[in-house]
Amino acid sequence: MKFFVYIVESPSANDLYQGRTEADLLRKAIGLNQIKCASRTAISLEAFVKAIRVGLQEEMSANPGMVPILHVSAHGFSEGIQLSNGEIINWTGFRELLKPINQALGGTLFVCMSTCEGYSGSRMAMVLDDPDYPFFAIVGNSGKPTWSEAAVAFACFYHLVANGHYIVDAVPAMRVASGNDEFFVTTAEEAKQGYLDFVAKRQLDTQAAVSELQEDAKREPPNELAKRLRTPAHVSP
Structure with a gap:
């Protein structure tokens, strides 16, 4: 060259x-x-x-x-x-x-x-x-x-x-x-591909984190505040 x-x-x-x-x-x-x-x-x-x-x-x-x-x-x-x-x-x-x-x-x-x-x-x-x-x-x-x-x-x-x-x-x-x-x-191609791989991995990690939080929410019993938010308060006549 x-x-x-x-x-x-x-x-x-x-x-x-x-x-x-x-x-x-x-x-x-x-x-x-x-x-x-x-x-x-x-x-x-x-x-x-x-x-x-x-x-x-x-x-x-x-x-x-x-x-x-x-x-x-x-x-x-x-x-x-x-x-x-x-x-x-x-x-x-x-x-x-x-x-x-x-x-x-x-x-x-x-x-x-x-x-x-x-x-x-x-x-x-x-x-x-x-x-x-x-x-x-x-x-x-x-x-x-x-x-x-x-x-x-x-x-x-x-x-x-x-x-x-x-x-x-x-x-x-x-x-x-x-x-x-x-x-x-x-x-330049290697740098861009490396960044694409990084972005894809971050997206997968984020999706996995959301799924894990959703599963945790299902397993964990609601605290007292959550119960009140979910259950209508009883109003005496």
Whole structure:
């Protein structure tokens, strides 16, 4: 697979102060494998949206015939990502940004989330009433990796994929290289099916609970209040 890496980074205030950016490190590591790499820094939501909608298109035009891997580096949490200026883009908003891109790529968009709880981005595929997926697959961490753990893990990932390793094999290697066991990969179809199975199980559990409560009500003798509610009071003439 011929690919290039497109990094959108929204560094923290501390990273900006220290002059530390994941994009710089990854560009050097990726370059050792002769992989093309481009990056954009997005401090605000406006800049982030432009980096996704415009910047990615520009780099795809500059690298014809190559599949982009979208790499997002930012502060993350279970509901989405937070940008440098404090603005938040939730998974619903990010999903809407990615859907037309994935559609244009024929459903092949690969997303790497170098954020805390980036694996929560798999929720973007769990919209039951929408058949369109925002990506083909996503890699992320389910916990809160350190800056160095994330950088080492993704440098390892791109090195292995560039050298012909399967993605499902590269992700376990990320865990070993970084010393963090919470890096995972899933496809959009797997994520949605897992959610469908979860919803179905919850519905079955709810039905079972209702049935059990009904049976309990039949077995348990009514208390005094229940008796009064069921039995009309005797009124003396």
